Amino acid sequence: xxxxxxxxxxxxxxxxxxxxxxxxxxxxxxxxxxxxxxxxxxxxxxxxxxxxxxxxxxxxxxxxxxxxxxxxxxxxxxxxxxxxxxxxxxxxxxxxxxxxxxxxxxxxxxxxxxxxxxxxxxxxxxxxxxxxxxxxxxxxxxxxxxxxxxxxxxxxxxxxxxxxxxxxxxxxxxxxxxxxxxxxxxxxxxxxxxxxxxxxxxxxxxxxxxxxxxxxxxxxxxxxxxxxxxxxxxxxxxxxxxxxxxxxxxxxxxxxxxxxxxxxxxxxxxxxxxxxxxxxxxxxxxxxxxxxxxxxxxxxxxxxxxxxxxxxxxxxxxxxxxxxxxxxxxxxxxxxxxxxxxxxxxxxxxxxxxxxxxxxxxxxxxxxxxxxxxxxxxxxxxxxxxxxxxxxxxxxxxxxxxxxxxxxxxxxxxxxxxxxxxxxxxxxxxxxxxxxxxxxxxxxxxxxxxxxxxxxxxxxxxxxxxxxxxxxxxxxxxxxxxxxxxxxxxxxxxxxxxxxxx
Amino acid sequence: xxxxxxxxxxxxxxxxxxxxxxxxxxxxxxxxxxxxxxxxxxxxxxxxxxxxxxxxxxxxxxxxxxxxxxxxxxxxxxxxxxxxxxxxxxxxxxxxxxxxxxxxxxxxxxxxxxxxxxxxxxxxxxxxxxxxxxxxxxxxxxxxxxxxxxxxxxxxxxxxxxxxxxxxxxxxxxxxxxxxxxxxxxxxxxxxxxxxxxxxxxxxxxxxxxxxxxxxxxxxxxxxxxxxxxxxxxxxxxxxxxxxxxxxxxxxxxxxxxxxxxxxxxxxxxxxxxxxxxxxxxxxxxxxxxxxxxxxxxxxxxxxxxxxxxxxxxxxxxxxxxx
Ligand SMILES: Nc1ncnc2c1ncn2[C@@H]1O[C@H](COP(=O)(O)OP(=O)(O)OP(=O)(O)O)[C@@H](O)[C@H]1O
Ligand SMILES: [Mg+2]
Numbered sequence: 170x171x172x173x174x175x176x177x178x179x180x181x182x183x184x185x186x187x188x189x190x191x192x193x194x195x196x197x198x199x200x201x202x203x204x205x206x207x208x209x210x211x212x213x214x215x216x217x218x219x220x221x222x223x224x225x226x227x228x229x230x231x232x233x234x235x236x237x238x239x240x241x242x243x244x245x246x247x248x249x250x251x252x253x254x255x256x257x258x259x260x261x262x263x264x265x266x267x268x269x270x271x272x273x274x275x276x277x278x279x280x281x282x283x284x285x286x287x288x289x290x291x292x293x294x295x296x297x298x299x300x301x302x303x304x305x306x307x308x309x310x311x312x313x314x315x316x317x318x319x320x321x322x323x324x325x326x327x328x329x330x331x332x333x334x335x336x337x338x339x340x341x342x343x344x345x346x347x348x349x350x351x352x353x354x355x356x357x358x359x360x361x362x363x364x365x366x367x368x369x370x371x372x373x374x375x376x377x378x379x380x381x382x383x384x385x386x387x388x389x390x391x392x393x394x395x396x397x398x399x400x401x402x403x404x405x406x407x408x409x410x411x412x413x414x415x416x417x418x419x420x421x422x423x424x425x426x427x428x429x430x431x432x433x434x435x436x437x438x439x440x441x442x443x444x445x446x447x448x449x450x451x452x453x454x455x456x457x458x459x460x461x462x463x464x465x466x467x468x469x470x471x472x473x474x475x476x477x478x479x480x481x482x483x484x485x486x487x488x489x490x491x492x493x494x495x496x497x498x499x500x501x502x503x504x505x506x507x508x509x510x511x512x513x514x515x516x517x518x519x520x521x522x523x524x525x526x527x528x529x530x531x532x533x534x535x536x537x538x539x540x541x542x543x544x545x546x547x548x549x550x551x552x553x554x555x556x557x558x559x560x561x562x563x564x565x566x567x568x569x570x571x572x573x574x575x576x577x578x579x580x581x582x583x584x585x586x587x588x589x590x591x592x593x594x595x596x597x598x599x600x601x602x603x604x605x606x607x608x609x610x611x612x613x614x615x616x617x618x619x620x621x622x623x624x625x626x627x628x629x630x631x632x633x634x635x636x637x638x639x640x641x642x643x644x645x646x647x648x649x650x651x652x653x654x655x656x657x658x659x660x661x662x663x664x665x666x667x668x669x670x671x
Numbered sequence: 672x673x674x675x676x677x678x679x680x681x682x683x684x685x686x687x688x689x690x691x692x693x694x695x696x697x698x699x700x701x702x703x704x705x706x707x708x709x710x711x712x713x714x715x716x717x718x719x720x721x722x723x724x725x726x727x728x729x730x731x732x733x734x735x736x737x738x739x740x741x742x743x744x745x746x747x748x749x750x751x752x753x754x755x756x757x758x759x760x761x762x763x764x765x766x767x768x769x770x771x772x773x774x775x776x777x778x779x780x781x782x783x784x785x786x787x788x789x790x791x792x793x794x795x796x797x798x799x800x801x802x803x804x805x806x807x808x809x810x811x812x813x814x815x816x817x818x819x820x821x822x823x824x825x826x827x828x829x830x831x832x833x834x835x836x837x838x839x840x841x842x843x844x845x846x847x848x849x850x851x852x853x854x855x856x857x858x859x860x861x862x863x864x865x866x867x868x869x870x871x872x873x874x875x876x877x878x879x880x881x882x883x884x885x886x887x888x889x890x891x892x893x894x895x896x897x898x899x900x901x902x903x904x905x906x907x908x909x910x911x912x913x914x915x916x917x918x919x920x921x922x923x924x925x926x927x928x929x930x931x932x933x934x935x936x937x938x939x940x941x942x943x944x945x946x947x948x949x950x951x952x953x954x955x956x957x958x959x960x961x962x963x964x965x966x967x968x969x970x971x972x973x974x975x976x977x978x979x980x981x982x983x984x985x986x987x988x989x990x991x992x993x994x
Contacts, residue, residue: 224867224992245869260864262857263984273857274868276850284850324868 173236175200175332175363176221181230183216185572188563190216192387194230198380203354203364205374205395207407208384209604210576211562214367215257217384218334221365222254223247234332248274253325257336257367257575257602258513259317261309267320268292268305271327288327295326299353313464315346322353333357334365337575339373340602343462343630351377369576369604371400383407408606418616421640423452427624428474428505428593433483433493435469443469445648446483451593456615456625458639458656460632462667466648467628468510471597474626475507476500477515487593501530506586510597510628516582517570524552524566527585555584559610575602580611587614594618595626600634612638632663679819681940686824686832687898689936691716691890691907693835695914696921696928697842698886702748704846704923705879706859706985711751711766712887713911714773719744719891721777724791724902725784727798727895736798736896737831741888747773748884749877756876759989770911778904791895791902800829800897829897831889836929838886843925845882855879859983862990872990890914916969922980935965 176198183191190213198204208214219225221232223241231238234250241247247254261270268288277284289305296302301319309317318338325333335354339347354364354377368374374381375395382392383406391406404412428451435444444466451457461467472478474485476497485493487503497507509515517526528537528548537548552566559580561573570578579602586594599615600608615638619625629635635642635656642654646669654663695712702709719740727736747769754765781789805826812822846852854875858865862872890910895902917935921927942961949955972980 222867243869243871244867248869254867256867260861260867262860262864264860264981265857269853269857270864273853273864274870276853279850281848281850281853 172200173233174198175202175235176365177231177233177236178217178221179231179233181217181220181227181232183213183220183225183227185216188572189387191220191227194384194389196382196389196392198363198365200235200363201358201361202379203358203366203377205378205381206365206367206384207369207371207374207381207403209386209407209606210580210602211386211574212384212407212604213387214384215336215574218254218336218365218367221247222252222334224254248328248330251329251331252334253322253328253330253332254334255318255321255325255336255338257340259314259321261317261320263310264308266306266308267303267312267323270309270320271305271324273324275328291327292323295323299326299356300349301326301353314341315343315349318342318346318350330362332363332365334367336367337369337602338366339368339370340575344632345462347373369602369608371403371605374403375400385409404605407604412605413609414605416612416616416637418638419620421455421619422622423455423640424622425453426450427453427488428595428626429484429486429489430470430474431484431486433470433473433485434481435466435473435478436481437469442481443648444473444480447645447648447650448483449643449650451624451626453592453624454619454622455640456619456627456638458635458642459626459628459645460635460642460663460667461628461630461645463630465645465667467630467645468597470645471507471510471595471626471628474595475505475509497530498533501589501591504592506589506591506594508582508586508594508596508599510601512575512578512582517578519569519571521570522567523556523561523570523573523581524549526570526581527552527555527566529585531585531589555581555588558588559584560607576604576607579603580607583611583614587618591623593624593626595628597628598630599627600629600631632660632667636660636663675816675819677944679823681937681944682820682824683827684940684943685933685937686828687936688939689932690832690835691893691898691910692914692917692932692936693839693929694886694890694893695911696917696932697838697925698883698890699915699918700842700846700923700925700928701855701879701886702883703918703986704859704983705855705876706862706983706988706990707751707755707876707880708762708987709751709766709883710763710915711747711769711911712914713907713909714766714770715744715747715884715887716891716894716911717770717777717905717907718747718773719888720895720906721773721781721791721891721902723888723892724794724895727794728792731796731798733794733798733800733892733896737888737892740892740895741885744888744891745881745884748880748887752877752880755989756873756880759991762987762989774905777902781902781904789904794896794900798896799900800831802827802829803833831893831897834889835893838889839925839929846925851878856983859985862985863992866990866992913965916965919980919982920965920969920972923983934968938962938964 174197178194178196181191181194194217206214220227223244223246232241239250272284272288277287292305301323303316303319338350358364378395381395383390431448433444433447437443459467473480476495480493484491538544549566556564561577561580599611627638639656643650644652644666652666695716699709699712722743723736723740726739727733751765751769754760755762778789781791785791808822808826811818854870858872858875866872894906913935917931921931938961942958945956946958
């Protein structure tokens with residue numbers, strides 16, 4: 170007798186109002202395998218997984234776990250059926266310790282004291298078995314995202330999960346952290362656990378999954394054995410057309426220096442020096458890429474240039490004019506546009522409707538207002554144009570921004586900043602959590618900006634992205650610029666610099 | 672009266688004036704740590720005071736009065752929960768509405784039942800909580816320094832006073848040492864984390880509000896049947912708001928809550944003492960200055976001069992399942 174598949178979904182259907190997020194989904198996942206799920210932004214991947222985890226309820230359809238049909242009414246039932254989930258946006262209590270987060274909901278009795286000792290022991294065991302090391306007494310908000318994610322995995326394993334769902338786990342990780350995660354996932358699989366992995370990175374799919382399913386516009390369009398498919402085929406299945414997986418661009422035609430940073434030093438709120446005596450120039454008509462492992466001062470550098478954080482010392486010049494310490498509104502007037510690294514904290518107000526976010530920061534523009542009042546019709550019309558041009562889905566300017574999928578949220582920010590036709594564009598992680606079709610689109614826009622003789626400063630932790638877009642690359646490590654390279658520098662050489670080994 | 676006697680008497684009234692604040696602020700602590708802002712503390716206290724006075728009068732038992740106060744206060748809490756948890760309404764609006772209902776209903780019902788202009792009949796004997804003289808109080812009275820403190824500040828309070836001070840470590844223990852406390856603190860910070868851990872957010876918040884109701888009932892009963900011997904119109908007189916200020920001042924932590932309430936009670940006691948007296952060189956100080964001080968201090972705190980007050984992150988926001 171062949172063992173039952175770990176998961177069987179039959180005819181799952183789910184709508185949010187007018188949005189049909191999942192249409193008649195069928196999916197079978199074998200026990201002890203890593204099953205990838207890919208699809209464009211808004212294809213319905215997170216929705217499907219949230220249904221399996223009991224966070225949402227399907228309108229129709231059946232779920233079978235180990236061959237047994239079950240109704241998953243809430244997360245409690247899902248946990249009891251051995252399903253654990255690491256959400257796209259972590260579900261952690263930030264001012265709690267790791268231990269408290271792991272225990273929450275599985276405390277082992279009315280009093281905490283009883284459970285704590287057991288939980289510590291179990292954490293030790295999980296750490297030893299899977300290489301999931303985190304200090305149980307650390308406070309979540311003080312941990313880097315990679316560690317926070319481990320806490321999420323520990324939460325699931327602590328509850329005895331046999332099926333682990335990971336929703337875009339590598340979006341926020343450094344390459345080294347991602348490698349570590351994959352090692353952990355392989356160990357888990359080899360111990361017979363079943364893993365569902367959502368990702369936009371086809372390379373990861375090829376590297377780690379056994380099977381892969383493709384979703385498009387709410388439908389499950391194909392399932393393939395990973396060994397029998399190619400990146401090109403998957404990309405085409407996802408987007409429904411051929412996708413260019415490289416960036417096409419001509420020679421740069423750099424002009425005069427537009428943005429200049431001189432001996433810039435920035436301290437964070439705790440007084441730690443995050444940017445240490447950094448100098449560089451960005452010319453019009455070129456893309457300067459800043460490579461580096463996350464947390465080496467790139468974020469603070471971007472924030473200082475964008476006027477969000479006051480530099481401690483040093484100069485920032487736009488067109489030779491000192492601008493350090495000016496507020497973001499003034500900088501926008503000077504032609505500086507900023508696509509922030511973190512769309513949720515800085516780029517968008519999630520509770521606003523799409524059209525409100527589409528002009529955020531530029532709402533004082535006379536085009537959008539009549540005196541003290543906003544001209545809502547003009548703003549909505551403008552938003553509709555951006556939606557059409559950037560293919561933002563669903564194409565509804567009145568939808569609350571929180572209800573767009575991550576990639577579409579990113580497109581809202583990109584559209585807002587690029588469509589202003591700024592002189593300079595500074596960009597942090599332009600394609601985090603964005604599907605390949607949209608990546609192709611956003612990359613092309615960035616190159617177009619360069620070709621229109623704009624100065625572009627690009628920060629990304631994705632080495633591939635930096636190498637394929639930049640005309641020049643500088644590498645940051647521990648707050649300092651440790652080297653400069655050309656885009657054809659080998660991955661190895663750049664990697665060494667990023668690790669501070671040069 | 673020499674200065675020491677004045678000091679002892681102010682200390683004694685500090686205790687008496689702090690007790691309703693402590694109960695109420697702890698009540699607020701449980702709801703706010705669970706993410707439900709409760710501006711309706713004032714109304715709960717008032718309604719509970721009225722219910723306690725009525726029931727104590729009718730039954731002749733202070734304990735039954737206390738139970739009545741707790742019952743009505745829990746009822747108010749549940750209405751607040753129904754509006755703001757079940758129906759995801761605005762928590763401030765619901766709280767303010769309950770305050771108005773309490774202020775109006777107590778007068779109307781009091782007048783209808785007892786025809787004393789909204790007062791309830793005076794309570795005597797077992798119908799109110801009377802002072803407990805601790806062993807040795809009389810004997811100790813003559814010992815210098817310690818004696819008067821023991822006899823007038825520590826001894827001679829009613830049972831609810833001692834319960835209030837016991838409620839502080841108990842609250843701490845519940846919040847930090849029990850499963851319920853852990854979940855309660857979590858749901859006030861990130862309800863989605865609680866939900867995905869397989870715990871019902873609504874039920875958890877309702878349970879927190881039940882605790883709030885119980886403590887609010889104690890506060891009201893203290894006012895009507897321990898400190899006084901009847902219900903008087905609007906006898907809570909803004910204490911619910913002062914307690915809320917104390918809660919913020921204490922950064923939502925039990926032991927600091929007690930200290931903040933004692934501080935505010937002390938200011939109140941000083942204000943009472945200073946009434947009609949003049950200070951050499953300065954003259955008569957208007958009592959309003961002392962009455963305003965708790966709010967002024969809280970504002971200074973909120974402005975960031977005394978450390979930063981981080982309210983529970985999910986406070987005031989109804990929980991909707993979405994990412
Ligand atoms: N709570 C909600 N209310 C309304 N619409 C929603 C809600 N959640 C998701 N949607 C919509 O359902 C569709 C599917 O969204 P989902 O988040 O599942 O996409 P996804 O495949 O995970 O995308 P991404 O790769 O960008 O994370 C989208 O169009 C989204 O806007
Ligand atoms: Mg998603």
